[in-house]
Amino acid sequence: MTRPIAPREVRIRRALEHLRNGSTDEFESISPFGPEEFTSPEIAATDRAIFARVPSIIAHSSELPEPNDFITHQMPRNKVIVARQADGGVKAFVNLCRHRGALLEERDRGRCRIFSCAYHRWSYNTDGTLRAITRDRTFGDIDRSAQGLVELPCEERHGFVWIVDEATAEIDVAAWLGPEMDEIMAGYHLGDLVCVRGEAFDEPVNWKIMQDAFLDGYHIQYAHPNTAGKIVHTNIMAMEDFGRHCRFVAPRKSIDRWLDEDPGDHSLAKHVIETHFLLPCHTLLRQPDHFQLLTFRPHPKEPGRSQMEMRLMVPRQRDSGMEMDTWTRLWDKNWQILLAVLHQEDFPLLRSSQSGMESANAGPMLLGRNEIANQIFHRELRKLVTDNQ
Ligand code: FES
Ligand SMILES: [Fe+2]
Incomplete structure (x- = not known):
């Protein structure tokens, strides 16, 4: 069954309401998980097997x-x-x-x-x-x-090359995306953009720890107090759950001028970041003037390693109305900021998270109801793994 796609401004107003109330969309329950998710060779093999079946x-x-x-x-x-x-x-x-x-x-x-x-x-x-x-x-x-x-x-x-990592498999990206996400991505015309920067990072961290961090709206002001925390609100999400992939709106701090005032018909699009989770391993961020794709791949052998790729997709210089050097400088600067946040803030935190998970008595841990995008990611992974057995 196709779920209706709510217009953007309606979703943004829902996020604004959350901001006013100090609330967020919530998952139906708190979910426990164990450290073996990120350290077990058997679970790592099951995770890799997912890539043999899905694009x-x-x-x-x-x-x-x-x-x-x-x-x-x-x-x-x-x-x-x-x-x-x-x-x-x-x-x-x-x-x-x-x-x-x-x-x-x-x-x-x-x-x-x-x-x-x-x-x-x-x-x-x-x-x-x-x-x-x-x-x-x-x-x-x-x-x-x-x-x-x-x-x-x-x-x-939709402007991307997709593969299934198994020679005998078939591929049908539209079917995998489902009607909602396929329509959403078609509407973005991502094929008209250019990938102006892209880089891969080998990290000593399980791919799911990495993916989780880039679906997490709960850590922003704590882990990124002087960077993203100054720009984006923490712990506020207006979620659309499509039952495999999902999309959520998070308000930027520039929306605060509308906290006490009714925005009426004003477009609030420039005051939000929209995040798309594309199962199994992508976070696609829609910023006011560009897109960013984050990809997290399991290492071929080791549970405690992964590869992250970051790509910046922007309007081509000829479509941007900018001079070449302004255009180049703008995206260079943007890229340098992204790299600095990754290397100085996220990666050190996630590396120590991985080494913590390797403690013999790490004990059970929890995903909260507010961590709704992470909950959807893990719910959908569990479904993929169960289907595989
Ligand atoms: S030519 Fe490739 S392995 Fe011999
Ligand atoms: Fe982060």
């Missing part, structure tokens, strides 16, 4: 603008190459030579006509077909069509 985002489309552009990436289960095709589509492959298994492409990104293996120099076209076997007269006859790169399910939608 997650590997790039913004603008990271692969031209045919033969590629990126490589470590997913939870496979090392992956994504390549833009001659026809404008994208394909994803396991980054591994089908001769004797050397890593095929070592660079993070680039443009090339062929992938050429460093070991015995077999080569592959960017559509994954085997192009040449060196010294093929002595190698022996093989069915070349069977030795192309192993393809992974891949789809481009």
Whole structure:
């Protein structure tokens, strides 16, 4: 059943009401959890298995603008190459030579006509077909069509490239997003934006501890008193729960001028941040003038490690009405602020959280009713894990 999508201004007024009352949307119950969620090798394996069945985002489309552009990436289960095709589509492959298994492409990104293996120099076209076997007269006859790169399910939608991290799976991003989130993302025209900055961080922290921190509206004034805490209100969320993904509005402090005054028909859009949780591992933030995508991937082996990726998607310079150097300076500055908050505030806190969880007697812990986005994340993960068994 499709749930109605409330107009933005209605959702913002609900957040404003919460601010006036010192309330927030709440989850139905307090949820206990144990440290093994973040430390157990068995649970880590079950988490990785989720990525074999559901799509997650590997790039913004603008990271692969031209045919033969590629990126490589470590997913939870496979090392992956994504390549833009001659026809404008994208394909994803396991980054591994089908001769004797050397890593095929070592660079993070680039443009090339062929992938050429460093070991015995077999080569592959960017559509994954085997192009040449060196010294093929002595190698022996093989069915070349069977030795192309192993393809992974891949789809481009809403300006992102999505993959399922399992060769035998199928992909249907619209079905995965569901009618509400698919419509919401379509309305953002994210494909018209450009990914102006992107970076990956390997952290000694379980991916769920990381994801939890970036769905958390409860920590802002305490962990970020001089940065985000000055800009965004703490512990106020107006939530839309779509039963897999969700979206919530959090008021910025600039909304305070409307605390005692009725905003009437004024648009309050510039006074909020809208956060989207895209199961299994993304936080998509809609800021007044840009989007930010945060991705949290389980490490292929270790429960206590993960990779976070941060991407900044902004209007292209030619669409922005800004001079090139103003545009560049604006997003540079924005990016530097984001990096500083991550490295100086969030990461140290989360690293010590992970090492705390590894105490032999860490004991049971709690997610409160106010931690509603985290509650939805864990509720939906539990469903995915149960479905898998
Ligand atoms: S392993 Fe790649 S050519 Fe031999
Ligand atoms: Fe934070």
